[in-house]
Amino acid sequence: NLKKMDLSRSVHLKELPDLSNATNLERLELGDCMALVELPTSIGNLHKLENLVMSNCISLEVIPTHINLASLEQITMTGCSRLKTFPDFSTNIERLLLRGTSVEEVPASIRHWSRLSDFCINDNGSLKSLTHFPERVELLTLSYTDIETIPDCIKGFHGLKSLDVAGCRKLTSLPELPMSLG
Template identity: 25%
Template sequence: MGKLEKLEELNISKTAIEEIPPWIGSMKSLISLDISGCKKLRVLPKEIGKLEELKELNIDNTATEEIPPDIESMPELPSAISKLFVHGCNKLKELPNLSSPKLLSQLNIKNCRELTEINGLEALKFLVHLSVLGSKKLSKFDGLEHAESLRYLNMSSSLVNDDLVRGLDRLKNLEELDVSGCENLIRPDISQLTHLKRLDAYHCHNIVEIKGLERLKTLEFLIIQSCTSIETLPDLSCFNNLTYLEILGCSKLRDVQGLEKVGYVLK
Protein backbone atom coordinates (compact mmCIF):
# COMPACT_ATOMS: atom_id res chain seq x y z
CA MET A 1 0.00 0.00 0.00
CA GLY A 2 2.93 2.30 0.47
CA LYS A 3 3.21 2.46 -3.35
CA LEU A 4 -0.21 4.09 -3.65
CA GLU A 5 1.27 7.55 -3.92
CA LYS A 6 -1.86 9.06 -5.48
CA LEU A 7 -4.28 7.73 -2.89
CA GLU A 8 -6.23 10.61 -1.33
CA GLU A 9 -8.48 8.87 1.22
CA LEU A 10 -7.65 5.93 3.50
CA ASN A 11 -10.35 4.52 5.78
CA ILE A 12 -9.30 1.63 8.02
CA SER A 13 -11.79 2.38 10.76
CA LYS A 14 -13.20 -0.40 12.98
CA THR A 15 -10.53 -2.90 11.96
CA ALA A 16 -8.30 -5.04 14.18
CA ILE A 17 -5.14 -3.36 12.91
CA GLU A 18 -2.49 -3.13 15.65
CA GLU A 19 -0.01 -0.78 13.98
CA ILE A 20 0.37 1.53 11.02
CA PRO A 21 3.62 0.74 9.18
CA PRO A 22 6.12 3.50 8.29
CA TRP A 23 5.10 3.26 4.63
CA ILE A 24 2.20 5.58 5.48
CA GLY A 25 4.69 8.39 4.97
CA SER A 26 4.99 7.48 1.28
CA MET A 27 1.36 8.37 0.58
CA LYS A 28 2.18 11.90 -0.49
CA SER A 29 -1.31 12.64 -1.83
CA LEU A 30 -3.23 11.44 1.24
CA ILE A 31 -5.81 14.04 2.27
CA SER A 32 -7.98 12.07 4.72
CA LEU A 33 -7.02 9.33 7.20
CA ASP A 34 -9.71 7.62 9.27
CA ILE A 35 -8.48 5.26 11.99
CA SER A 36 -11.52 5.56 14.24
CA GLY A 37 -12.61 2.47 16.14
CA CYS A 38 -9.25 0.71 15.82
CA LYS A 39 -9.17 -0.38 19.44
CA LYS A 40 -6.02 -2.50 19.11
CA LEU A 41 -3.98 0.32 17.66
CA ARG A 42 -1.28 1.23 20.16
CA VAL A 43 1.09 3.59 18.34
CA LEU A 44 0.75 6.26 15.68
CA PRO A 45 3.96 6.39 13.61
CA LYS A 46 5.89 9.64 13.35
CA GLU A 47 5.65 9.31 9.55
CA ILE A 48 2.11 10.68 9.77
CA GLY A 49 3.74 14.05 10.29
CA LYS A 50 5.28 13.77 6.80
CA LEU A 51 1.92 13.70 5.04
CA GLU A 52 2.09 17.22 3.69
CA GLU A 53 -1.36 17.08 2.05
CA LEU A 54 -3.21 15.52 5.01
CA LYS A 55 -6.14 17.74 5.97
CA GLU A 56 -8.34 15.45 8.07
CA LEU A 57 -7.32 12.94 10.76
CA ASN A 58 -9.97 10.98 12.66
CA ILE A 59 -8.89 9.08 15.78
CA ASP A 60 -11.89 7.69 17.63
CA ASN A 61 -10.93 5.06 20.19
CA THR A 62 -14.12 5.24 22.16
CA ALA A 63 -13.73 2.76 24.98
CA THR A 64 -15.70 -0.41 25.44
CA GLU A 65 -15.66 -2.73 28.43
CA GLU A 66 -13.92 -5.41 26.41
CA ILE A 67 -11.06 -3.43 24.84
CA PRO A 68 -9.85 -0.16 26.38
CA PRO A 69 -8.05 2.30 24.08
CA ASP A 70 -4.27 2.16 24.19
CA ILE A 71 -2.98 5.24 22.37
CA GLU A 72 -0.80 7.18 24.80
CA SER A 73 0.85 9.72 22.50
CA MET A 74 0.51 11.31 19.09
CA PRO A 75 3.18 12.29 16.58
CA GLU A 76 3.74 15.80 15.26
CA LEU A 77 0.87 16.81 13.02
CA PRO A 78 1.22 17.74 9.32
CA SER A 79 1.21 21.46 8.67
CA ALA A 80 -1.73 21.27 6.21
CA ILE A 81 -4.16 19.52 8.55
CA SER A 82 -7.43 21.40 8.97
CA LYS A 83 -9.65 18.90 10.84
CA LEU A 84 -8.59 16.77 13.82
CA PHE A 85 -10.89 14.40 15.73
CA VAL A 86 -9.52 12.67 18.84
CA HIS A 87 -12.10 10.61 20.74
CA GLY A 88 -11.89 8.12 23.59
CA CYS A 89 -8.10 8.09 24.00
CA ASN A 90 -8.18 7.56 27.75
CA LYS A 91 -4.40 7.30 28.16
CA LEU A 92 -3.55 10.35 26.08
CA LYS A 93 -2.13 13.03 28.40
CA GLU A 94 -1.24 15.66 25.83
CA LEU A 95 -1.70 16.53 22.19
CA PRO A 96 1.20 17.45 19.94
CA ASN A 97 1.88 21.18 19.95
CA LEU A 98 -0.66 22.84 17.68
CA SER A 99 1.57 25.75 16.68
CA SER A 100 2.66 23.85 13.53
CA PRO A 101 -0.71 23.00 11.88
CA LYS A 102 -1.69 26.67 11.64
CA LEU A 103 -4.52 25.95 9.17
CA LEU A 104 -6.46 23.89 11.71
CA SER A 105 -10.10 25.00 11.53
CA GLN A 106 -11.81 22.23 13.50
CA LEU A 107 -10.55 20.48 16.65
CA ASN A 108 -12.85 17.93 18.25
CA ILE A 109 -11.75 16.17 21.45
CA LYS A 110 -14.03 13.81 23.32
CA ASN A 111 -13.59 11.62 26.41
CA CYS A 112 -9.80 11.93 26.66
CA ARG A 113 -9.89 11.59 30.42
CA GLU A 114 -6.16 12.05 31.12
CA LEU A 115 -5.71 15.12 28.91
CA THR A 116 -4.61 18.07 31.06
CA GLU A 117 -3.70 20.82 28.58
CA ILE A 118 -3.64 21.80 24.92
CA ASN A 119 -0.53 23.62 23.72
CA GLY A 120 -0.23 25.95 20.74
CA LEU A 121 -3.77 27.33 20.65
CA GLU A 122 -2.39 30.86 20.26
CA ALA A 123 -1.19 30.00 16.72
CA LEU A 124 -4.59 28.84 15.44
CA LYS A 125 -5.75 31.99 13.68
CA PHE A 126 -8.14 29.98 11.48
CA LEU A 127 -9.74 27.85 14.20
CA VAL A 128 -13.52 28.06 13.80
CA HIS A 129 -14.77 25.05 15.80
CA LEU A 130 -13.35 23.81 19.10
CA SER A 131 -15.12 21.05 21.00
CA VAL A 132 -13.70 19.50 24.16
CA LEU A 133 -16.11 17.05 25.81
CA GLY A 134 -15.63 14.89 28.88
CA SER A 135 -11.97 15.76 29.47
CA LYS A 136 -12.40 16.22 33.21
CA LYS A 137 -8.73 16.95 33.93
CA LEU A 138 -8.44 19.66 31.31
CA SER A 139 -8.11 23.04 32.98
CA LYS A 140 -5.78 24.98 30.68
CA PHE A 141 -6.77 26.63 27.42
CA ASP A 142 -3.74 28.94 27.26
CA GLY A 143 -3.71 31.05 24.10
CA LEU A 144 -7.34 30.40 23.21
CA GLU A 145 -8.07 34.12 23.44
CA HIS A 146 -5.97 34.58 20.27
CA ALA A 147 -8.22 32.32 18.19
CA GLU A 148 -9.91 35.31 16.61
CA SER A 149 -11.88 33.28 14.04
CA LEU A 150 -13.52 31.01 16.62
CA ARG A 151 -17.29 30.71 16.13
CA TYR A 152 -18.18 27.58 18.13
CA LEU A 153 -16.73 26.64 21.53
CA ASN A 154 -17.83 23.62 23.56
CA MET A 155 -16.00 23.03 26.84
CA SER A 156 -18.48 20.60 28.42
CA SER A 157 -17.43 18.64 31.51
CA SER A 158 -14.00 20.21 31.75
CA LEU A 159 -12.43 22.14 34.65
CA VAL A 160 -13.55 25.50 33.32
CA ASN A 161 -13.83 28.19 36.01
CA ASP A 162 -14.94 31.81 36.14
CA ASP A 163 -11.42 33.16 35.47
CA LEU A 164 -11.05 31.09 32.33
CA VAL A 165 -14.37 32.29 30.93
CA ARG A 166 -13.39 35.88 31.71
CA GLY A 167 -10.25 35.35 29.64
CA LEU A 168 -12.34 34.65 26.55
CA ASP A 169 -13.36 38.31 26.24
CA ARG A 170 -11.25 38.72 23.07
CA LEU A 171 -13.34 36.18 21.18
CA LYS A 172 -15.50 38.84 19.60
CA ASN A 173 -16.69 36.53 16.80
CA LEU A 174 -17.84 33.68 19.06
CA GLU A 175 -21.43 32.70 18.19
CA GLU A 176 -22.03 29.50 20.19
CA LEU A 177 -20.80 28.61 23.70
CA ASP A 178 -21.52 25.38 25.60
CA VAL A 179 -20.36 25.11 29.22
CA SER A 180 -22.55 22.18 30.26
CA GLY A 181 -21.29 20.10 33.18
CA CYS A 182 -18.67 22.65 34.20
CA GLU A 183 -19.01 22.34 37.97
CA ASN A 184 -16.42 25.03 38.77
CA LEU A 185 -18.47 27.85 37.27
CA ILE A 186 -20.12 30.11 39.87
CA ARG A 187 -20.51 33.61 38.41
CA PRO A 188 -19.10 33.47 34.86
CA ASP A 189 -18.89 36.84 33.09
CA ILE A 190 -19.73 36.67 29.36
CA SER A 191 -20.48 40.35 28.89
CA GLN A 192 -17.78 40.79 26.23
CA LEU A 193 -19.03 37.99 23.96
CA THR A 194 -21.21 40.45 22.11
CA HIS A 195 -21.78 38.29 19.01
CA LEU A 196 -23.01 35.24 20.92
CA LYS A 197 -26.13 33.68 19.40
CA ARG A 198 -26.43 30.53 21.50
CA LEU A 199 -25.59 29.65 25.10
CA ASP A 200 -25.98 26.12 26.52
CA ALA A 201 -25.59 25.43 30.23
CA TYR A 202 -26.72 21.97 31.34
CA HIS A 203 -25.97 20.59 34.82
CA CYS A 204 -23.86 23.54 35.98
CA HIS A 205 -24.95 22.93 39.53
CA ASN A 206 -22.87 25.68 41.15
CA ILE A 207 -23.75 28.58 38.87
CA VAL A 208 -25.48 31.30 40.87
CA GLU A 209 -25.49 33.99 38.18
CA ILE A 210 -24.43 34.50 34.56
CA LYS A 211 -22.93 37.98 34.51
CA GLY A 212 -23.36 40.23 31.49
CA LEU A 213 -26.08 38.12 29.93
CA GLU A 214 -28.22 41.22 29.35
CA ARG A 215 -25.53 42.69 27.06
CA LEU A 216 -25.82 39.90 24.51
CA LYS A 217 -28.22 41.61 22.13
CA THR A 218 -27.65 39.01 19.38
CA LEU A 219 -28.64 36.02 21.56
CA GLU A 220 -31.14 33.71 19.82
CA PHE A 221 -31.00 30.46 21.84
CA LEU A 222 -30.69 30.25 25.62
CA ILE A 223 -30.76 26.84 27.29
CA ILE A 224 -30.35 26.58 31.07
CA GLN A 225 -31.13 23.13 32.42
CA SER A 226 -30.56 21.56 35.85
CA CYS A 227 -28.59 24.56 37.09
CA THR A 228 -29.88 24.06 40.60
CA SER A 229 -28.13 27.07 42.19
CA ILE A 230 -28.96 29.79 39.67
CA GLU A 231 -31.07 32.50 41.28
CA THR A 232 -31.59 35.20 38.70
CA LEU A 233 -31.86 36.03 35.01
CA PRO A 234 -32.08 39.48 33.42
CA ASP A 235 -35.34 40.84 32.04
CA LEU A 236 -35.73 38.83 28.82
CA SER A 237 -37.32 41.75 27.02
CA CYS A 238 -33.80 43.10 26.46
CA PHE A 239 -33.15 40.31 23.94
CA ASN A 240 -34.57 41.42 20.61
CA ASN A 241 -33.56 38.22 18.77
CA LEU A 242 -34.25 35.55 21.41
CA THR A 243 -36.49 32.92 19.76
CA TYR A 244 -35.88 29.85 21.93
CA LEU A 245 -35.65 29.67 25.69
CA GLU A 246 -35.39 26.48 27.71
CA ILE A 247 -35.35 26.58 31.51
CA LEU A 248 -35.67 23.23 33.27
CA GLY A 249 -34.74 22.00 36.73
CA CYS A 250 -33.65 25.40 38.05
CA SER A 251 -35.37 25.21 41.42
CA LYS A 252 -34.00 28.50 42.84
CA LEU A 253 -34.88 30.61 39.82
CA ARG A 254 -37.87 32.88 40.45
CA ASP A 255 -39.79 35.68 38.73
CA VAL A 256 -38.24 35.62 35.24
CA GLN A 257 -39.34 38.84 33.54
CA GLY A 258 -40.10 39.35 29.85
CA LEU A 259 -41.15 35.81 28.98
CA GLU A 260 -43.90 37.15 26.74
CA LYS A 261 -41.24 38.60 24.42
CA VAL A 262 -39.67 35.23 23.64
CA GLY A 263 -40.73 33.33 20.51
CA TYR A 264 -40.69 29.86 22.05
CA VAL A 265 -40.46 29.03 25.73
CA LEU A 266 -40.03 25.70 27.49
CA LYS A 267 -40.02 26.08 31.26
Protein backbone atom coordinates in the same frame (compact mmCIF):
# COMPACT_ATOMS: atom_id res chain seq x y z
CA ASN B 1 -2.15 8.39 -5.52
CA LEU B 2 -3.80 7.13 -2.33
CA LYS B 3 -5.96 9.98 -1.01
CA LYS B 4 -8.02 8.30 1.70
CA MET B 5 -7.09 5.55 4.13
CA ASP B 6 -9.78 4.09 6.35
CA LEU B 7 -8.50 1.58 8.88
CA SER B 8 -11.67 1.68 10.97
CA ARG B 9 -12.61 -1.41 12.95
CA SER B 10 -9.11 -2.84 12.69
CA VAL B 11 -9.46 -3.81 16.33
CA HIS B 12 -6.23 -5.81 16.54
CA LEU B 13 -4.03 -3.31 14.67
CA LYS B 14 -1.17 -2.44 17.04
CA GLU B 15 0.79 -0.09 14.82
CA LEU B 16 0.33 1.76 11.58
CA PRO B 17 2.57 1.05 8.62
CA ASP B 18 5.26 3.52 7.60
CA LEU B 19 3.33 6.33 5.96
CA SER B 20 6.37 8.06 4.42
CA ASN B 21 5.30 7.23 0.87
CA ALA B 22 1.62 8.12 1.29
CA THR B 23 2.36 11.74 0.47
CA ASN B 24 -0.97 12.34 -1.31
CA LEU B 25 -3.10 11.15 1.60
CA GLU B 26 -5.82 13.71 2.42
CA ARG B 27 -7.94 11.79 4.94
CA LEU B 28 -6.91 9.24 7.55
CA GLU B 29 -9.61 7.44 9.54
CA LEU B 30 -8.76 5.32 12.56
CA GLY B 31 -12.05 4.31 14.12
CA ASP B 32 -12.20 1.50 16.67
CA CYS B 33 -8.49 0.69 16.31
CA MET B 34 -8.58 -0.46 19.91
CA ALA B 35 -5.07 -1.96 20.06
CA LEU B 36 -3.32 1.04 18.48
CA VAL B 37 -0.99 2.61 21.07
CA GLU B 38 0.78 5.32 19.07
CA LEU B 39 0.90 7.03 15.73
CA PRO B 40 4.17 6.66 13.81
CA THR B 41 6.49 9.62 13.30
CA SER B 42 6.05 9.07 9.57
CA ILE B 43 2.65 10.75 9.95
CA GLY B 44 4.66 13.96 9.71
CA ASN B 45 5.23 13.21 6.01
CA LEU B 46 1.54 13.53 5.20
CA HIS B 47 1.81 17.11 3.97
CA LYS B 48 -1.51 16.93 2.10
CA LEU B 49 -3.48 15.46 5.01
CA GLU B 50 -6.58 17.59 5.57
CA ASN B 51 -8.67 15.47 7.91
CA LEU B 52 -7.55 13.20 10.75
CA VAL B 53 -10.26 11.15 12.46
CA MET B 54 -9.52 8.94 15.46
CA SER B 55 -12.43 7.47 17.38
CA ASN B 56 -12.48 4.85 20.10
CA CYS B 57 -8.74 4.21 19.84
CA ILE B 58 -8.87 3.32 23.53
CA SER B 59 -5.20 2.30 23.78
CA LEU B 60 -3.81 5.35 21.96
CA GLU B 61 -1.40 7.20 24.23
CA VAL B 62 1.15 8.84 21.95
CA ILE B 63 0.93 11.21 19.03
CA PRO B 64 4.38 12.30 17.84
CA THR B 65 5.43 15.85 18.62
CA HIS B 66 7.17 18.17 16.18
CA ILE B 67 5.01 17.23 13.22
CA ASN B 68 3.83 20.00 10.96
CA LEU B 69 0.88 18.92 8.90
CA ALA B 70 0.46 22.19 7.03
CA SER B 71 -2.70 21.12 5.17
CA LEU B 72 -4.51 19.70 8.20
CA GLU B 73 -7.87 21.44 8.64
CA GLN B 74 -9.89 19.10 10.86
CA ILE B 75 -8.96 16.89 13.79
CA THR B 76 -11.50 14.64 15.46
CA MET B 77 -10.46 12.59 18.48
CA THR B 78 -13.32 10.91 20.30
CA GLY B 79 -13.15 8.12 22.84
CA CYS B 80 -9.34 8.04 22.87
CA SER B 81 -9.51 7.81 26.64
CA ARG B 82 -5.78 7.29 27.33
CA LEU B 83 -4.64 10.24 25.25
CA LYS B 84 -3.29 12.90 27.63
CA THR B 85 -1.54 15.28 25.23
CA PHE B 86 -1.73 16.32 21.64
CA PRO B 87 0.91 18.19 19.69
CA ASP B 88 0.94 21.38 17.72
CA PHE B 89 -0.28 19.80 14.48
CA SER B 90 -0.74 22.81 12.22
CA THR B 91 -1.67 26.46 12.30
CA ASN B 92 -4.27 25.85 9.58
CA ILE B 93 -6.71 23.84 11.67
CA GLU B 94 -10.29 25.07 11.34
CA ARG B 95 -12.07 22.49 13.48
CA LEU B 96 -10.78 20.66 16.56
CA LEU B 97 -12.98 18.14 18.36
CA LEU B 98 -11.68 16.34 21.46
CA ARG B 99 -14.34 14.24 23.17
CA GLY B 100 -13.80 11.57 25.80
CA THR B 101 -10.02 11.97 25.97
CA SER B 102 -7.76 12.53 28.98
CA VAL B 103 -6.10 15.61 27.50
CA GLU B 104 -4.85 17.71 30.40
CA GLU B 105 -3.95 20.87 28.51
CA VAL B 106 -3.96 22.30 25.04
CA PRO B 107 -0.68 23.52 23.55
CA ALA B 108 0.02 27.22 24.11
CA SER B 109 0.60 27.55 20.37
CA ILE B 110 -3.14 27.10 19.81
CA ARG B 111 -3.54 30.86 20.18
CA HIS B 112 -1.73 31.14 16.82
CA TRP B 113 -4.15 28.80 15.04
CA SER B 114 -5.76 31.76 13.32
CA ARG B 115 -8.15 29.65 11.22
CA LEU B 116 -9.62 27.72 14.18
CA SER B 117 -13.32 28.59 14.27
CA ASP B 118 -14.84 25.48 15.91
CA PHE B 119 -13.09 24.44 19.13
CA CYS B 120 -14.75 21.64 21.07
CA ILE B 121 -13.42 19.84 24.12
CA ASN B 122 -16.05 17.93 26.02
CA ASP B 123 -16.53 14.91 28.22
CA ASN B 124 -13.03 15.38 29.56
CA GLY B 125 -12.54 15.44 33.34
CA SER B 126 -8.77 15.86 32.98
CA LEU B 127 -8.95 19.40 31.59
CA LYS B 128 -8.77 21.74 34.58
CA SER B 129 -7.99 25.04 32.87
CA LEU B 130 -7.85 26.61 29.48
CA THR B 131 -5.58 29.59 29.13
CA HIS B 132 -5.06 29.72 25.39
CA PHE B 133 -7.36 29.85 22.41
CA PRO B 134 -7.44 31.95 19.26
CA GLU B 135 -9.51 35.11 19.04
CA ARG B 136 -11.18 33.98 15.81
CA VAL B 137 -13.04 31.06 17.41
CA GLU B 138 -16.78 31.16 16.67
CA LEU B 139 -17.99 28.00 18.41
CA LEU B 140 -16.43 27.21 21.78
CA THR B 141 -17.54 24.05 23.56
CA LEU B 142 -16.03 23.15 26.93
CA SER B 143 -18.91 21.06 28.26
CA TYR B 144 -18.43 18.33 30.84
CA THR B 145 -14.86 19.32 31.66
CA ASP B 146 -13.40 20.24 35.05
CA ILE B 147 -12.46 23.79 34.10
CA GLU B 148 -12.86 26.26 36.94
CA THR B 149 -12.61 29.55 35.07
CA ILE B 150 -12.77 30.93 31.58
CA PRO B 151 -10.04 33.46 30.74
CA ASP B 152 -11.01 37.14 30.78
CA CYS B 153 -9.64 37.54 27.27
CA ILE B 154 -12.84 35.93 25.95
CA LYS B 155 -14.55 39.33 26.07
CA GLY B 156 -12.41 40.36 23.09
CA PHE B 157 -13.60 37.47 20.93
CA HIS B 158 -15.97 39.47 18.76
CA GLY B 159 -16.71 36.57 16.41
CA LEU B 160 -17.82 34.18 19.16
CA LYS B 161 -21.32 32.94 18.34
CA SER B 162 -21.70 30.05 20.78
CA LEU B 163 -20.27 29.20 24.20
CA ASP B 164 -21.22 25.82 25.70
CA VAL B 165 -20.12 25.14 29.26
CA ALA B 166 -22.90 22.70 30.19
CA GLY B 167 -21.98 20.22 32.89
CA CYS B 168 -18.86 22.10 34.06
CA ARG B 169 -19.41 21.33 37.74
CA LYS B 170 -16.27 23.14 38.91
CA LEU B 171 -16.87 26.35 36.96
CA THR B 172 -17.21 29.06 39.59
CA SER B 173 -17.73 32.21 37.52
CA LEU B 174 -17.91 33.60 34.03
CA PRO B 175 -15.98 36.65 32.86
CA GLU B 176 -17.52 39.48 30.89
CA LEU B 177 -18.67 37.93 27.63
CA PRO B 178 -18.38 39.41 24.15
CA MET B 179 -21.30 41.34 22.66
CA SER B 180 -21.43 38.83 19.79
CA LEU B 181 -23.08 36.31 22.14
CA GLY B 182 -25.94 38.68 22.91
